[in-house]
Amino acid sequence: MRVLVIGNGGREHALAWKLRQSSRVTQVFIAPGNAGTLEEGENVAIAANDIPGLIKFAQTAKIDLTVVGPEGPLVEGVVDAFQAAKLRVFGPSRAAAQLEGSKIFCKEMLRHADVPSADFHVFKSPEAAQRFILDRYPSEDESVPVVVKADGLAAGKGVIVCQRRRDALDAIDRIARKREFGDAGKQFIIEDRLDGQEASVLAFTDGRTIVTLPPAQDHKPAYDGDKGPNTGGMGAYCPAHIVDDRMLSWIEEHMLVPTVHAMKRSRQPFKGVLYAGIMLTNQGPRVLEYNVRLGDPECQPLLMRLQTDLVDVIEATIDGKLDELGPLKWDPRPAVCVVMASEGYPGDYEKGRQIRGLDEAGALPDVKVFHSGTALVDNKVVTNGGRVLAVTALGNTLAAAKLQAYTAVKCIRWPGAWCRKDISDKARLPPKEDTWRDKPRR
Known part of the structure; x- marks a missing residue:
């Protein structure tokens, strides 16, 4: 083949x-x-x-x-x-890819399917959106717990989390007036901010059967401790035990299944990978957004652990035969992926800087260095993007996987290289009591 x-x-x-x-x-x-x-x-x-x-x-x-x-x-x-x-x-x-291509389409579909998510408002003009913020939050000093999102694709960066009124007004200006994210900002959403830990739940679906993958956890903010601007993802680990088996079943029943059914009813059946970005709030899981493909960097630790032939999974999805596939097989060891980025990312950055130490890192046991933004120039590997490498490792424990990943990171160098130092540390946080299960979903 x-x-x-x-x-x-x-x-x-x-x-x-x-x-x-x-x-x-x-x-x-x-x-x-x-x-x-x-x-x-x-x-x-x-x-x-x-x-x-x-x-x-x-x-x-x-x-x-x-x-x-x-x-x-x-x-x-x-x-x-x-x-x-x-x-x-x-x-x-x-048609089905609109779930990611348009945040407005996605939010309206979530509402139609009764999938738990944040309340939202749609805007086409910055003036109307800014009036909405000023009317709703008249005091300049009060907390403004909203998120402003460009409707279209923006490489994972068209989402601005706000704390104060000036943050929201500035976000509207950046998206709708300055058009920092291009035509993605023709329309935009203001939605209530959800607080909690994020998790990524991905599933293969042929439009009838859903095969859910082990949960992962991405790290979107640029800097340690989830500080700084949003990025395309600075690292991930899998499995993420903040989503236990019971919660995963709940997410399948109340989020994935209603979404797949709603798409089928709307004559836009979904076949492929459905990726739910989920916030684990005190009121229970809430869908932040859907993506329509494997996540990056979640894909790297997931595929490091997958032992089933990926071609079999893909063909069963295409042919509508996922129900005949049987359970997927996984390496029991956890995997950690650390993204190495160019200086300046997620803002402006230089390209063409030579990368050294790749062979040394790749020779370490249970390590795979996946290239994200690289190019080959005069037989030398150079930087060619903001997120440059996704250094991924397996370990008998999550701590061992993290240590092995960062050991590999230390082998690799180029001028301005940097990464977060705390990928997977959130797994150490004690789980919260899930009293939300007995509460109404909305």
């Missing part, structure tokens, strides 16, 4: 690495890929959003299966286009 992976980030490197392990796969192509994906297969110089170019390559190279990594091509309809060309492809349709 010849497989094409679309994308150039850490998620796509992890997908290519795992797909290459399948006994059924003879060759892996990655479009456009990065310096790391060259270790797993052949890079193809076609942009992830060049849908006609991707289709032409898949036809010419006789690709048997295409796996779409990033959200952009999914929202643009790459799956529909591949299917129209009679090509086998994994991912949701353009």
